[in-house]
Amino acid sequence: MEIRPNLDPQSGVPIYRQLGDYLQRLIETGDLRSGDRLPPTRELAGQLGLNRTTISAAYELLEAVGLIKGEVGRGSYVCGGPEQRTETLNWSRALTSSVSAPIVNHAGSAASGVINFTSSRPSEKLFPIEEFRECCREVLESRNLKTLMQLGSPGGYEPLRRYLLDRAIQSGIARDSDDILITNGCQQAFDLLRRALVRRGEKVALEEPVYPGLKNLFLEAGAELIGIPAGASGKDKDEGIDLYSVQRAFEAGAKVLVVTPSFQNPTGATMPARHRAEVCRMARSAGVAIIENDIYSELACDSDHSLPRLKQLDQNVILLGSFSKIAFPGIRVGWIIAPRAVIARATELKQLADLHTDHLSQAFLLRFAESGKLARHQAIVIAAAREKLRALDQSCRRYLANCSWTVPGGGMNMWITLPAGLDAVALRGLAQQAGIDYLPGRYFSVSRPLDSGLRLSFAGLDPNEIRKGIEILGALVQNAASAREARDAHPALALV
Amino acid sequence: MEIRPNLDPQSGVPIYRQLGDYLQRLIETGDLRSGDRLPPTRELAGQLGLNRTTISAAYELLEAVGLIKGEVGRGSYVCGGPEQRTETLNWSRALTSSVSAPIVNHAGSAASGVINFTSSRPSEKLFPIEEFRECCREVLESRNLKTLMQLGSPGGYEPLRRYLLDRAIQSGIARDSDDILITNGCQQAFDLLRRALVRRGEKVALEEPVYPGLKNLFLEAGAELIGIPAGASGKDKDEGIDLYSVQRAFEAGAKVLVVTPSFQNPTGATMPARHRAEVCRMARSAGVAIIENDIYSELACDSDHSLPRLKQLDQNVILLGSFSKIAFPGIRVGWIIAPRAVIARATELKQLADLHTDHLSQAFLLRFAESGKLARHQAIVIAAAREKLRALDQSCRRYLANCSWTVPGGGMNMWITLPAGLDAVALRGLAQQAGIDYLPGRYFSVSRPLDSGLRLSFAGLDPNEIRKGIEILGALVQNAASAREARDAHPALALV
Numbered sequence: 001m002e003i004r005p006n007l008d009p010q011s012g013v014p015i016y017r018q019l020g021d022y023l024q025r026l027i028e029t030g031d032l033r034s035g036d037r038l039p040p041t042r043e044l045a046g047q048l049g050l051n052r053t054t055i056s057a058a059y060e061l062l063e064a065v066g067l068i069k070g071e072v073g074r075g076s077y078v079c080g081g082p083e084q085r086t087e088t089l090n091w092s093r094a095l096t097s098s099v100s101a102p103i104v105n106h107a108g109s110a111a112s113g114v115i116n117f118t119s120s121r122p123s124e125k126l127f128p129i130e131e132f133r134e135c136c137r138e139v140l141e142s143r144n145l146k147t148l149m150q151l152g153s154p155g156g157y158e159p160l161r162r163y164l165l166d167r168a169i170q171s172g173i174a175r176d177s178d179d180i181l182i183t184n185g186c187q188q189a190f191d192l193l194r195r196a197l198v199r200r201g202e203k204v205a206l207e208e209p210v211y212p213g214l215k216n217l218f219l220e221a222g223a224e225l226i227g228i229p230a231g232a233s234g235k236d237k238d239e240g241i242d243l244y245s246v247q248r249a250f251e252a253g254a255k256v257l258v259v260t261p262s263f264q265n266p267t268g269a270t271m272p273a274r275h276r277a278e279v280c281r282m283a284r285s286a287g288v289a290i291i292e293n294d295i296y297s298e299l300a301c302d303s304d305h306s307l308p309r310l311k312q313l314d315q316n317v318i319l320l321g322s323f324s325k326i327a328f329p330g331i332r333v334g335w336i337i338a339p340r341a342v343i344a345r346a347t348e349l350k351q352l353a354d355l356h357t358d359h360l361s362q363a364f365l366l367r368f369a370e371s372g373k374l375a376r377h378q379a380i381v382i383a384a385a386r387e388k389l390r391a392l393d394q395s396c397r398r399y400l401a402n403c404s405w406t407v408p409g410g411g412m413n414m415w416i417t418l419p420a421g422l423d424a425v426a427l428r429g430l431a432q433q434a435g436i437d438y439l440p441g442r443y444f445s446v447s448r449p450l451d452s453g454l455r456l457s458f459a460g461l462d463p464n465e466i467r468k469g470i471e472i473l474g475a476l477v478q479n480a481a482s483a484r485e486a487r488d489a490h491p492a493l494a495l496v
Numbered sequence: 497m498e499i500r501p502n503l504d505p506q507s508g509v510p511i512y513r514q515l516g517d518y519l520q521r522l523i524e525t526g527d528l529r530s531g532d533r534l535p536p537t538r539e540l541a542g543q544l545g546l547n548r549t550t551i552s553a554a555y556e557l558l559e560a561v562g563l564i565k566g567e568v569g570r571g572s573y574v575c576g577g578p579e580q581r582t583e584t585l586n587w588s589r590a591l592t593s594s595v596s597a598p599i600v601n602h603a604g605s606a607a608s609g610v611i612n613f614t615s616s617r618p619s620e621k622l623f624p625i626e627e628f629r630e631c632c633r634e635v636l637e638s639r640n641l642k643t644l645m646q647l648g649s650p651g652g653y654e655p656l657r658r659y660l661l662d663r664a665i666q667s668g669i670a671r672d673s674d675d676i677l678i679t680n681g682c683q684q685a686f687d688l689l690r691r692a693l694v695r696r697g698e699k700v701a702l703e704e705p706v707y708p709g710l711k712n713l714f715l716e717a718g719a720e721l722i723g724i725p726a727g728a729s730g731k732d733k734d735e736g737i738d739l740y741s742v743q744r745a746f747e748a749g750a751k752v753l754v755v756t757p758s759f760q761n762p763t764g765a766t767m768p769a770r771h772r773a774e775v776c777r778m779a780r781s782a783g784v785a786i787i788e789n790d791i792y793s794e795l796a797c798d799s800d801h802s803l804p805r806l807k808q809l810d811q812n813v814i815l816l817g818s819f820s821k822i823a824f825p826g827i828r829v830g831w832i833i834a835p836r837a838v839i840a841r842a843t844e845l846k847q848l849a850d851l852h853t854d855h856l857s858q859a860f861l862l863r864f865a866e867s868g869k870l871a872r873h874q875a876i877v878i879a880a881a882r883e884k885l886r887a888l889d890q891s892c893r894r895y896l897a898n899c900s901w902t903v904p905g906g907g908m909n910m911w912i913t914l915p916a917g918l919d920a921v922a923l924r925g926l927a928q929q930a931g932i933d934y935l936p937g938r939y940f941s942v943s944r945p946l947d948s949g950l951r952l953s954f955a956g957l958d959p960n961e962i963r964k965g966i967e968i969l970g971a972l973v974q975n976a977a978s979a980r981e982a983r984d985a986h987p988a989l990a991l992v
Contacts, residue, residue: 013667017802021668024808061802064769065809066777089812091837094751094785095692098844121647132645133636136856140629149628149824151617171509172517184680188850195716196591200696217848220691255590273560281562289590306513306557312520313561316585328645330855341587348594352713354684358854359826360632 001031003044015050016057023058027067027078038068038076099219115469117438117456120211120265120412121329125462126384128377132328135367139360148359154351155343156182156335157362163370164321168337173311173319179343181350182357186295186322186334190217190258192353193318193336196345197256197289198223205249205257205288207231207241209415209444209453211265214258214293226254227446231267231415239406240271243278250286257283257290261310262297263411266444266455270409273307280314290314295322295334298378299459301386302409311337318342323365325412326378331361385410391463392456392470399474402481412459415441416473417452419481424454430476436469497527499540511546512553519554523563523574534564534572595715611965613934613952616707616761616908617825621958622880624873628824631863635856644855650847651839652678652831653858659866660817664833669807669815675839677846678853682791682818682830686713686754688849689814689832692841693752693785694719701745701753701784703727703737705911705940705949707761710754710789722750723942727763727911735902736767739774746782753779753786757806758793759907762940762951766905769803776810786810791818791830794874795955797882798905807833814838819861821908822874827857881906887959888952888966895970898977908955911937912969913948915977920950926972932965 005022007015026032039047041055048055059076062068069079139145148157155161161180168174183189190213198204200222206215208227218225226249229242241259249257259279261271271279283290292310311319322334336346350356368374392414393407404417418424424440431437441453458466501518503511522528535543537551544551555572558564565575635641644653651657657676664670679685686709694700696718702711704723714721722745725738737755745753755775757767767775779786788806807815818830832842846852864870888910889903900913914920920936927933937949954962 014802020804021808025668061769061804065773065804088835089780089783089785091835094783095837095841096695098841119647124642124646127642127645129641129645133641136632136636140632145625145629146620146623147826149623149625149826150620151615151820151825172521184850184854187848191849199592213848213851220845220848273557277561284585287585287590289585306510308557308561312517324647329647329851330643330645332850332852332854339584339587341591345591345594349716352683352709352716353687353849354680354828355709355825356828358680358828358857360857360860361854364856 001026001036003039003047005048007048007050016054016061019048019050019054019058020061023062024065024067027062032078034078036078038078040075099216113435114432115436115461115465115472117436117458117461117469119460120457121460122325122327122381122412123384123460123462126377126381127328128373128380131373131377132364132368135371135373136364139363139367144363148363152356152359154356155347156180156357157359157366160333160362160366163366164335165337168319173309174337175315177315177339178337179340181336181338181343181346182362183334183336183350184332184354184357185324185329186293186320187213187217188332188350188353189320189322189334189336190214190291190293192346192349193256193291193342194218194221194223195349196342202256203249203252203254205246205254206446207259207264207267208446208448209266209441209450209455210258210446212443215444215446225446226252227448228257229448230259230264231269239269240275241279243275243282246279246282250282250288254288257288258293259290259310260293260296262294262307263299263408263413265296265411266413266415266439266441268408268411268414269406270307276308276310277313280310280317284314284316290317292317292319294319295325296411298326299382299385299412300410301382301389315339326381327365327368327374331365333357333361333365382410385459387463388458388461388466391466392458395467395470395474399470400477403477413455413457416454416456418454418477420452421484422477422480423451425451427454427476427480430480431473434472434476436472438473497522497532499535499543501544503544512550512557515544515546515550515554516557519558520561520563523558528574530574532574534574536571595712609931610928611932611957611961611968613932613954613957613965615956616953617956618821618823618877618908619880619956619958622873622877623824624869624876627869627873628860628864631867631869632860635859635863640859644859648852648855650852651843652676652853653855653862656829656858656862659862660831661833664815669805670833671811673811673835674833675836677832677839677842678858679830679832679846680828680850680853681820681825682789682816683709683713684828684849685816685818685830685832686710686787686789688842688845689752689787689838690714690717690719691845692838698752699745699748699750701742701750702942703755703760703763704942704944705762705937705946705951706754706942708939711940711942721942722748723944724753725944726755726760727765735765736771737775739771739778742775742778746778746784750784753784754789755786755806756789756792758790758803759795759904759909761792761907762909762911762935762937764904764907764910765902766803772804772806773809776806776813780810780812786813788813788815790815791821792907794822795878795881795908796906797878797885811835819865822877823861823864823870827861829853829857829861878906881955883959884954884957884962887962888954891963891966891970895966896973899973909951909953912950912952914950914973916948917980918973918976919947921947923950923972923976926976927969930968930972932968934969 005019007018041052045052045055063070068076070076165180194217198221202223203226204218204223205226205228207230228245228249261276290310294309311317318338320336389407396405402419408414425442428440439455441450501515503514537548541548541551559566564572566572661676690713694717698719699722700714700719701722701724703726724741724745757772759766786806790805807813814834816832885903892901898915904910921938924936935951937946
């Protein structure tokens with residue numbers, strides 16, 4: 001075995017260290033084996049053109065970690081080897097097991113050319129790159145930059161906290177008894193509130209269908225989930241949440257109720273005012289904490305959409321907001337507005353979770369909001385969304401006559417229920433081949449199968465893509481339904 | 497009660513909504529009480545110069561949430577009131593209780609003028625503002641910005657992942673069997689690994705004294721902690737970890753061992769090579785997972801400091817790195833390098849925790865590292881740190897002759913043990929009055945009291961501040977020790 005290390009005096013790593021690492025790799029790869037003798041230091045020094053003490057230092061390093069052994073008068077021998085070093089821990093036993101179904105990774109999951117209805121995220125075509133860049137530049141050029149680069153407070157960047165809380169108080173959403181915590185988007189808000197409110201084995205009531213990131217979070221924490229039917233399964237039925245199921249969940253001892261009253265994910269449904277008041281009344285009387293996920297309400301296209309937040313109806317409500325849906329999800333900033341006691345505990349947990357939310361992103365988004373650019377961006381997004389909703393409405397009427405659906409008044413998602421007997425999981429493979437993709441209802445189930453449901457996330461698509469996509473879906477559904485009818489009309493003879 | 501709302505047609509909020517909110521506030525504040533009659537819609541419309549349908553819409557809103565009640569022919573009456581609406585949940589019962597001691601909030605905790613030894617963070621005086629600004633500008637101007645603003649992958653920004661993992665593989669720290677996850681600083685890395693590896697009631701071995709953010713995280717998760725004496729309590733004793741205690745902890749069933757082999761927080765101690773190899777050997781044979789907190793090793797001032805990482809000695813080791821100590825802690829980016837199975841589970845948990853780490857910060861720091869600016873910054877920080885360590889060494893020799901201490905070879909912290917009988921908590925009040933602040937040892941204890949220890953965090957201070965601070969501390973210790981000797985020489989008579 002020839003020893004020919006590639007030593008780089010410019011690398012900053014001391015030469016003896018580079019040599020030691022090189023020899024260690026030879027041992028680990030099995031090129032040097034247990035029992036092999038290393039060249040004497042003098043010999044190797046001459047061969048490599050190095051000082052003899054450098055070679056000795058490298059050998060000492062290997063000896064210290066038990067890879068070689070020096071014997072007086074006999075030189076150094078390899079005593080470790082790959083056989084003992086590749087031994088791995090039994091990770092499948094060491095790691096906690098995943099209790100949740102695999103989560104779909106939305107980012108770039110669809111093949112190119114496919115009309116992708118799978119991701120509840122804004123369209124990057126509408127991102128106001130130049131305006132946002134300008135806000136970032138202003139922050140970077142401010143004298144404040146040094147402070148932003150330094151460690152901050154767990155509660156968040158103070159000017160952003162003040163801005164968001166003042167605005168919420170002025171619009172009647174928050175009260176003086178409330179406080180705020182800045183989080184890494186609303187997903188972290190849920191994670192912190194889960195730790196603040198839910199002990200292992202306790203019951204949590206969630207709307208069903210529900211966003212899997214929410215369900216899995218509570219499942220991982222060992223909570224027992226109760227699904228509350230929500231959404232709109234047809235023109236004739238009230239949108240919103242099933243009040244009787246809420247009552248039942250509270251009687252069964254649910255400790256927390258999580259709701260998305262406006263443009264719920266995945267159904268797109270909005271709770272009417274009557275349900276909002278009633279849910280608050282029931283929770284108050286049962287002593288149940290409500291978490292109100294309010295990340296979509298500012299994406300209302302309908303000018304009529306001025307329903308009160310639950311937080312306005314009851315000060316106990318814990319309200320979650322985020323810039324992810326109204327601005328840019330890659331920049332992770334959300335918040336919790338809640339009574340002081342809740343924020344105090346959540347802030348303590350935030351410090352344990354990651355000290356505090358990234359400073360620059362908080363400052364960038366604050367500038368974007370304060371400068372009025374966020375409001376202008378929102379107006380553009382909403383105008384575009386109106387076109388998308390119109391395309392959805394027209395196409396669903398035209399192509400999905402045998403499905404049931406309700407086009408929402410805003411948000412990013414809508415729910416389709418296929419004709420009886422069709423399965424959205426089975427249909428998905430055909431859909432992908434035909435050039436569209438969606439998420440089957442089963443991803444969103446808490447306890448019911450929801451096999452005939454599917455979610456269409458439309459915010460990232462153009463009206464033309466939406467029309468084309470629904471047309472493709474409509475044809476698939478038509479074919480599948482006809483095939484099924486044909487099968488039903490000519491049943492196979494029973495084997496007797 | 498006169499109704500005089502401040503209505504703003506420019507605000508974007510519909511007028512009926514503004515009026516409804518105004519009336520709701522009157523009811524909540526008690527200005528309108530249960531039973532009060534609201535003016536008829538026609539009358540109020542005339543009074544406010546509004547359309548009657550606007551008034552009706554506002555009343556309907558209040559009726560929907562149960563605050564007023566309309567009776568045919570009799571008009572609308574208030575039926576809710578502050579008495580029922582200010583009722584709050586019993587939060588002290590609803591919230592999970594904090595099992596950890598309150599954490600000191602480092603940010604700006606010391607009064608101005610006080611020499612603040614409390615915070616293990618870099619000096620902002622050394623921040624290379626202009627160089628960092630330039631990197632940020634380059635990222636903001638790149639065509640990539642749109643992608644950075646969009647939702648990303650839970651594992652992190654791909655170019656940063658590749659950069660960090662490749663570098664670790666090239667320097668022999670990582671292997672091809674390893675993978676990487678980007679986190680919000682190393683605190684989140686601990687939080688995710690805690691969820692990936694530790695179930696409630698399981699045993700975790702930590703160095704003692706230890707950083708409280710680490711201890712509290714495992715306590716909150718219901719782990720049982722075992723403290724492994726670590727550090728350097730005097731010139732005569734080996735630095736590092738107590739191997740016998742490690743062996744005992746493994747025999748007692750510890751599942752995970754967390755160590756900071758280089759410049760441990762709070763002791764500043766570094767494990768010798770012999771300990772590193774031995775700890776790896778013991779963990780391998782006991783099947784214990786090692787988490788190696790490697791956030792300080794690149795702050796080595798001693799050119800001799802080229803000890804192997806534990807990760808180099810054993811592929812099972814889970815290595816944590818971070819930009820927070822070597823660059824800027826306000827920008828929250830750290831990472832985990834570990835065998836694929838560990839990263840797969842941690843990534844799943846990362847997605848539940850907050851989807852992914854902020855994109856812009858990842859891109860900014862990647863640019864800062866790739867451009868060579870990080871390496872230049874590190875060289876400056878290390879040159880400055882040498883001066884700080886020299887000041888520490890000189891001042892400790894001069895003023896702290898009756899204490900024991902070891903000046904570290906790098907990092908941000910050192911540990912002082914006061915003369916027998918002195919209490920660092922009691923001394924702290926006097927220290928603050930005298931113009932310095934530090935953290936008493938008790939904050940860092942796992943199971944031992946550590947009353948005579950204290951941590952000095954020096955990285956944020958100038959050599960002159962360090963000298964002045966140690967001089968003040970020395971005088972305080974001297975006085976306290978003399979007072980104690982005087983007391984011991986003249987004991988109070990026992991009461992008989």
